[in-house]
Amino acid sequence: MIIVTGGAGFIGSNLVKGLNQRGLDNILVVDDLSDGNKVRNIESCQIEDYMDKDEFLKRIEQGLDFGGPSAIYHQGACSDTMESDGRYIMETNYEYSKSLFRYCGEHSIPFIYASSASVYGGGETFKESPEHEQALNAYAYSKLLFDRYVRKNRGMSQSQVVGLRYFNVYGNGEDHKGRMASVAYHFFNQYHDQGYVNLFAGSGGYADGEQLRDFVWVKDVVDVNLHFLEHPEDGGIFNVGTGRAQSFNDVATAVLNTLEGATKSTKDWVAENKIRYIPFPEALVGKYQSYTRADLTNLTMSGDYNKNFATVEEGVKQYVQEMSAAR
Numbered sequence: 001m002i003i004v005t006g007g008a009g010f011i012g013s014n015l016v017k018g019l020n021q022r023g024l025d026n027i028l029v030v031d032d033l034s035d036g037n038k039v040r041n042i043e044s045c046q047i048e049d050y051m052d053k054d055e056f057l058k059r060i061e062q063g064l065d066f067g068g069p070s071a072i073y074h075q076g077a078c079s080d081t082m083e084s085d086g087r088y089i090m091e092t093n094y095e096y097s098k099s100l101f102r103y104c105g106e107h108s109i110p111f112i113y114a115s116s117a118s119v120y121g122g123g124e125t126f127k128e129s130p131e132h133e134q135a136l137n138a139y140a141y142s143k144l145l146f147d148r149y150v151r152k153n154r155g156m157s158q159s160q161v162v163g164l165r166y167f168n169v170y171g172n173g174e175d176h177k178g179r180m181a182s183v184a185y186h187f188f189n190q191y192h193d194q195g196y197v198n199l200f201a202g203s204g205g206y207a208d209g210e211q212l213r214d215f216v217w218v219k220d221v222v223d224v225n226l227h228f229l230e231h232p233e234d235g236g237i238f239n240v241g242t243g244r245a246q247s248f249n250d251v252a253t254a255v256l257n258t259l260e261g262a263t264k265s266t267k268d269w270v271a272e273n274k275i276r277y278i279p280f281p282e283a284l285v286g287k288y289q290s291y292t293r294a295d296l297t298n299l300t301m302s303g304d305y306n307k308n309f310a311t312v313e314e315g316v317k318q319y320v321q322e323m324s325a326a327r
Contacts, residue, residue, distance in 0.1 A: 001067055001068070002028070002072075002229075005030040006074075007050075008029060008041050010218070012031070014218045025048065026048050027046075028047070028048055028051060029042060029050045030052075032052065057096060063106070071112060081137055081287075097146045097149075101149070101161070104157060104159065105156040105159070111159070112162040113163055115143050117167040119133050119140055119143050121140065122289060126293055127297070128237045136287045150237070159232075163237040164237075164238055166241075167239070169218050170182035170215060170216075170316065172218065172322055172323070174218075183252075184319055185323075191274075196273060196276055199249065199276070200278065201277040201280055204288070205290070209247060212292070215312050216294075220242070221240055227305050246312045253269060254320070256275070258317045
């Protein structure tokens, strides 16, 4: 059995589908379905069973057996970077993760968990090394502290331990995420609702819409997760991004070109008033990453991963086509 926490969420549900595509359906999905809309993410998935997150954690802390799982994918977390309740974040993202880490170590179960590129804060070097890490908010701190915990206590487990620092992930299954859904998702819906898209005006020394992020397609993220399942000899903390920094303008342009069957530039869309810029939010000042780009050296060298990642133009196009087909 493979256990996927957060299995009804965005990345978790795509991971379950990826396992299904490889012929694996002996899967226990763990999640909190207080938001029943997430059921749509897994209703077509083939799984062995579902368990509520609180019941699962209770059993984990009691040391109960789950039939000898072959791996635990820990994707469950509070992913809202603007969440201000630090106590809730630490309980959900840090304490829960520690319990699973200890359980996997005691039972020799491979443990592959979701970290985040938010641990790099406002820096410009995105390499998996302590000197490049800082937290701009409580969410980032919860992820960073657990990475530190894993590094310090790695000797507790003789089995595989992998932390995956996701950069800006986009793709199907993020509808329930609200304000935390990807910009590609928001641009798609803004276009359908109002006929144009809104981007942040210049900030942090960047021109309008030219803030740069490493946008990574969820299907590539799933491929990396499954790679480590198939290579239990590899472990450590790894960045998961494309290794490219592209602008929000690039994402908006890819969305608009796909929706309108065009090959126009950002300048063209601005001239047509279909890309518009809004003031940078006060609430994000000092808490915003204006630039991210994954250093993939560790993933390709220590993790032996050699597949190419989709560009914004490639991945966003497919994502928009999928959303359009489902609309």
